Amino acid sequence: MAKTLSFTDTSPQTVKIGDTTTSFSLICGNDNVATDLTKATSITVKLGNASGYLKSATVDPASLTDPTTGQVTVNFNADLMTSLTAGSYSIEVWVVDSTGTSIYPSDGSTGFTITNNIQSTNGSVITTITFDDFVAAMNKAASTIAKGDKGDKGNTGDTGPQGPIGPTGLQGPQGIKGDKGDPGIVDNASLTVAPAFVDLKAQVDNSAVGTNLLLGTSKTLNTVNNAIGWNTGIPQHLANITTINSDTPYTARTHISQASYDMKIQISWKDASGVQYRASDSTVSAGTSDYSTWTGTITAGSTIQYVTLVFAASQSTASSFSYCETKLERGSQATDWSPNPSEVLTQSDYAKIKAAIVALGGSLS
Template sequence: MAKTLDFTDMSPRTVKIGDTTTSFTLICGNNNMATDLTNATSITAKIGNASGYLKSATVDPNSLTDSTADQVTVTFTADLMTSLPAGSYAIEVWVVDSTGTSIYPSDGSTGFTITNNIQSTNGSVITTITFDDFVKELNKAASTIKGEKGDKGDKGDAGPQGEPGPQGVKGDKGDKGDKGDTGAAGPVGPQGAVGAGLNVKGTVNDVSQLPTTGNQEGYCYFIGTDLYVWDSGAWKNCGSVSPNLSNYVTVTDLNNGLSTKVTDNKNGTISVNGTSILPANENVIGRIDGAYTDMNDIPMGWWYLNGWADLSKLANWGLPQDIYYVHCFKTTYSITVAIQIAYGNNMYVRTMCNNVWTTWKLLADDSKVLHLSTGDTASRPTGISTGYQYFDASLNKPIWYTGNNWVDATGTTI
């Protein structure tokens, strides 16, 4: 798209030297069609001659009106006229807007003439030079003039110490030195705090059932024979631990079942919670044959119950169908205390205090009881059952007896 720059019909094309009231009015166009310049951010008229660019004049975009949106007025002020002798000149208009810079005209330039007034003489543009450029040229000229060699001057005072130089390039690695003597052994450090240990919380069927909240370091669950331990915020499978402890009675259930303590005094008597009583003898052994209709009321002694008998008339029975020996101990103080132990294929126990009976608790045999002891490696017990747990103070961790070897929580033989 060709850009054009033309004088308006009424605009002068000539100005005399010293005339500061004459203005040129130019029309900016594209393909000879008027161009709206009201969106311009800056407008500059640039003047030159055959020697090149000379001067420029700024046009305020706010001076444009709707009727003259394509017209630029250049006023020849005293400042603009200075140093411009009579002669032929060219003019361009540079317009900057949001799309970039447009130069009018795009081909060649538009000409105008400056003429002498009656008292002027022809001149030329006065060449100017900055002071720094003047000094530079003067020094350049002086360097070409070589004078007589002068006498050697006195030795000057020592100058101040210069700034440290940059760090040098890193040198090559030196040869390896001889091995030094072994240092003396350091002092023994303080004994560390006792670890949290393992806390078996129970058993689950698979990993998805392991709890995700409320866990603490050392909590563990069995999935089959695999032991999962809560460690550093996650469940860690420590491998298979023999034997399978999934059916073991918990310590809590065992303590609840044995809340009433029975002790054999080894002298023909027994103690219940520290009180010595006379156990049953042959004179008080009998059979439940209908004389007693309430399990809570049977007298002290051994009682044999026919497992195939009709139990529908026996109140507070509470045991699975089986053949049992029921051993009952009773004593009366300010309150009544009793304990019943039922022996069959399994052993059950329940207690009574102040006429309130607990429910029957199934007791585990020795192979299913959690054994706990501690000592160093050299003091590990012998003659023990499979599943025995021992805290090895030398290793500072719990280990288990498999029947053949001792293993840790990961199943590694220790």
Template sequence: MDKTLEFTTKSPRQIKQGDTETMFTFICKSAGSAVDLTQATSITAKIGNVSGYLRSQSITITSLAALNPGWLNLQPMPDLISGLPAGNYQLEIWVTDQAGTSIYPSDEPLGFTITNNIENESGASITTIAFDDFVEAMNKAASTIAKGDKGDKGDKGDKGDKGDKGDTGPQGEPGQTGPQGDKGDTGTVDNAGLTTAPAFVALETQVNNSAVGTNLLTGTSGTLQTYSGSGWGSGNLSSTNISLISGKTYTARMWIQGYDVPTKLVVRVYTASGTQLAYAIGNVIDANSSGYSTVTWTADSNWTSNVITTLSFVSSQSATHSGQYSELKLEKGSVATDWSLNPSEILTQTDYAKIKAAIVALGGSLS
């Protein structure tokens, strides 16, 4: 069924930076009819921009009591929009009830705008480095660093003697122009200095410790993958050599569908010899059903070895069972956010190429 999300007639479509009082009002429809949101167990507003998901904010079910069917209010709190630069953003409403999760709208997200206030015309930015601006600045620097010092100007030649007064004498010969100074040596670049410069350190920190839902696992995918197994299942879906921090909270989540037996996500840690040290178990996805299996836990001193995520059956199976999974993600904190690639996998694509080109333009190198 086609799901739509619309602003109500009198709702604003934009908000200024720092405004915590403006309230958006939306209406959720399914197949053209307003939906009953009062039966939901949770409602979440999620916002993003052209780069992807940014943040989310919960909407209380009790706030729907005085509203028309399908209507809901969103008053953006500072945690949702603080620090976001002025620009165009997109919004989705995620509604979870006993039947599952519905996302409004079902096609393109609903757009809204954040504008500058009078105190901050340039706007504040999330801790993200704009690669195009970064490359442009580095290339400008290259145009000056690559040039050597200008040679000294040659001495000016002597002027010819003036003839005696009276009859006009012959004009004196002009002096010879002095030789041009030698061109300075081509400037050089300290490659070690470049790669430890604050801009590069800031970029590395951002990549390794993103503020918004960094996926700690590598080799995951947002498209459906097939796994077949018997026994307890325990398919090794991602084996990432990371050490979790004792006392810190982590959340793992994975979409599961198509299995005719109950399944779940299990995160395990083994020693090099194969002894299981610790594990964390997600919620069960019923047979012939689909949904997210999610687990949140606090790591202890055992979580210092290879972390393995597995798709497991609830009971041991004598036959082989097949199904699909996707959106496997392990992240810091107690909230599961939308799936994304590990930042290192993103950096190895076009953005990494741009940075490398900027360094090469300066005469340095980056392997």
């Protein structure tokens, strides 16, 4: 029996950027016959586009006006609309009850559209450039700047003895022009000690709430195979932060999908004396998909080491699971995933660097 997901006859299927009052009404069904959601323990609405999963929102089963009709209402509030741009999207509804997890629809996904409002412009979208792209562009720019020194000027010949109309001595020949220097090369080592990048690292180390302090994270689902024990085989994401100067609250969060066993996020740090601490919090139950979040205060002098995922209990049988949107940030409130600032360069920053290269006599296309 195929699971279906359709809009009600009166439901909109389009929402504009900035509109935080529109609601979609969807009907979960089996072969287009409404599903009874009376026994549902959790309902999660997941959004995605051509690139994959993007974000999700929970619906309280107690808020359903008539669970027997299979109708679920999705409110496109400010939290859900944040970071979504104009385009085509897909939507799924995940329902958990005593029998397991049901995903509507079972074949493909149901589509909807986000459109620009009258104030939307292409210029509002910030393009990002990867670090490797930046280094390649800087190498190209450096090759256009001549760095050779000009040769010494030749000496002027002596002036003849003064007479009533004595002739002036001949001028000596001009020195030979020096060879052009080799083009400069920009590499990772030289960039990381450049003042601009030192300033950037300082900004990351002292980041405001919302900045992701972890390296190598992604909003695309990453599948881990053959995980066993507590966390053997599970990647660790390193924190791009120096020693903490004062007692500070931090929040770590990740999205876990379809694990065979209960799982949760874990953070590790060492205090000023070198004592290692590991802390975990909310658990995502086996077979479900949700966020696991930890919030706590890390004391002054500590150094954050990494954030990872662990099983709620040590497992003797290897299993697989998927995860994404791993993030560590200052503060006690989890915000939407974003990459670490050192891993992207905004188009605005790139334009400033391009202007500096031109001012030095180079070019950058």
